[in-house]
Amino acid sequence: MSERGPRRGLRLVRLALLASALLAASTLIVPPAGAADDAAQLALGKALFTANAVPPCALCHTLKDAGASGAVGPVLDELQPDAARVATALRNGIGAMPSYKAALKEEQIQALARYVSKASGGAQ
Numbered sequence: 001m002s003e004r005g006p007r008r009g010l011r012l013v014r015l016a017l018l019a020s021a022l023l024a025a026s027t028l029i030v031p032p033a034g035a036a037d038d039a040a041q042l043a044l045g046k047a048l049f050t051a052n053a054v055p056p057c058a059l060c061h062t063l064k065d066a067g068a069s070g071a072v073g074p075v076l077d078e079l080q081p082d083a084a085r086v087a088t089a090l091r092n093g094i095g096a097m098p099s100y101k102a103a104l105k106e107e108q109i110q111a112l113a114r115y116v117s118k119a120s121g122g123a124q
């Protein structure tokens with residue numbers, strides 16, 4: 001009986017240490033859901049920008065983050081549009097830029113708007 005108390009205490013301490021180590025590891029390995037969603041949306045936006053939108057934005061625009069050096073439209077790194085401005089240009093078209101309303105789903109427009117505003121340093 002005299003040995004049980006302290007040993008049990010030790011085991012509890014070990015369990016607590018193990019549990020907190022596991023918790024710490026899991027927060028390191030698994031990013032919060034919001035961060036994963038954000039990364040996926042940005043990746044989708046970048047892929048649309050460089051290649052998947054038809055015609056791709058990179059054809060006409062310079063954006064350093066996308067490795068794009070198109071010279072027809074404004075340099076997005078300088079314009080630094082916020083997400084709403086990008087989305088409006090995509091929906092309505094502007095000047096020589098075609099509307100993407102028929103070509104892109106709302107989710108893709110959102111991803112492009114978020115990516116372009118973030119990559120160019122514009123407000124989001």
Ligand code: HEC
Nearest residue numbers: 053055056057060072073074081085086089094095096097
């Ligand atoms: C055929 C060439 C072309 C393509 C492709 C193109 N743009 Fe443009 N874009 C332009 C031109 C030209 C303008 C400037 C229009 C004006 O101000 O008269 C412009 C303007 C913009 C603007 C600024 C809008 C504003 O409010 O001033 C944004 C943002 C933009 N484009 C984003 C994109 C994105 C994102 C894509 C891809 C989905 C894209 N563009 C594809 C030619 C293009």
